[in-house]
Amino acid sequence: MSSIATLPIIDLDVFLLSTDDKQRISECEKAADALIRYGALILHDSRVEEEDNSKFLDLLEDYFAQPIELLEQDVHPELHYQIGATLENTEKPKCAVHEPCLNVIKRLEPSERPLDISGHNTDPKSRFFWRMTIPPPYETAFPSINSPNVVPKAFKGRWEDVLGKWGSTMKQAVNDLARMTAVGLGLEQTFFSEAAKYGPHILAPTASNLEKHGKKNTILAGFHTDLNFLTIHGRSRYPGLNIWARNTGKRIPVVFPKEGKFLLVQAGKQLEHITGGLIKAGYHEVVVNDATLAAMARRAESHPDRPQIRISSTFFYHLSSDYDLIPITRLTEKAAEHDSGQLLGFDEERTIYEPIKVGQQVQNELKHIALMA
DSSP states (O other): OOOGGGSOEEEHHHHHHOOOHHHHHHHHHHHHHHHHHHSEEEEEOTTOOHHHHHHHHHHHHHHHTSOHHHHGGGBOGGGTTOSEEEOTTOOOOGGGTOHHHHHHHHHSOGGGOOSOOTTOOSOSOEEEEEEOOOOOSSOOSOGGGSOOOOOOGGGTTHHHHHHHHHHHHHHHHHHHHHHHHHHHTTSOTTHHHHHTTTOOOEEOOEEEEHHHHOSTTOEEEEEEOOSSSEEEEOOOSSOOEEEEOTTTOOEEEOOOOSSSOEEEEEEOHHHHHHTTTSSOOOOEEEEOOHHHHHHHHHHHHHOTTSOOEEEEOEEEEOOOTTSEEOOOHHHHHHHHHHHHTTOOSSOOOOOOOOOEEHHHHHHHHHHHTTSOO
16 A cells, blocks of 8 residues: 655745746646646645644534534535534435446455445535635625535634634645646646635535544545545544545555645546546545554543544635636646546546536535535
8 A cells, every 4th residue: 555655745835935936837837747647745835833723623523522412503404514514424425326436446456445335325424614715796696605604602702713714724725736736737827716716615624423433444434536626634633534546546545744834635526627637536535444543542542531533624625606617628638648648547437528617516516415405
């Protein structure tokens, strides 16, 4: 099994601080290439403060340790769970029933396949969606995925500050990476960031109660891709995230570098669509494995009074809902060249990316994962 060292490390500081244009462009090309080849990368950003992530994880552990009747007050199925809480056993992994995705699994080497999701109905994970957006200066055609936030009653005051601070760190990092990626693909620097200016960006901590679901080989989030443009993660206290590199088809257990200010970034479906498949949305799963169990044992010893709840420090970066998602012709042509050149580590069926509004694309994906009727 590969290690996270196989993922390229991209230095955002070079892009933001270097006065050497050749060095900046080279780092941008490296970022784009990493997303093309792996669908993921490790991002170094000196602005990251690990203390902010720690406060965020503490707060979310406390929130999800509340009684179910309190969590239920924050659930909004009428808004397709796009703000507030989503409780356990609500969201279905798309790949459990989506034929093209199941075919990807079949084409992987047996030793590199995800845990079997064929009998896995819904994920035993909970979520909280906290929107971090700039309201559009126009009436959106997709109000249900651009709704105002829900603030949990018991955490009012602290909630906005903690989520706002850590969410802003991840948002600025992923927005800057979107600019790097545009440059690396030969586009105007602001091509993606302007398209995402009014996007329904979501700070989206995902919670898995390991006291209930901490048995080895439990699937916490079944094999899937993300529907948004880019997903960025801070450190979790419990391992268990596996990703699949596009160029090798190998499963990679995500391990952050031990020291330094690092974030993990994965490509999503909106980026795949606009690049005509040149960059593919990254497949991933979250499971309980030996590393998870070891972290549980360490945490129980060092913090015996804390709940054993795995929180993912995750931010979903979206293009604006009313943006026309149209593949860029020359990137689509490059995608065909890469496919014929056997870049893929596993075969995939060729996808036709039809023009579509981003909001409609999001709604279509929400139906696949049982969050929208």
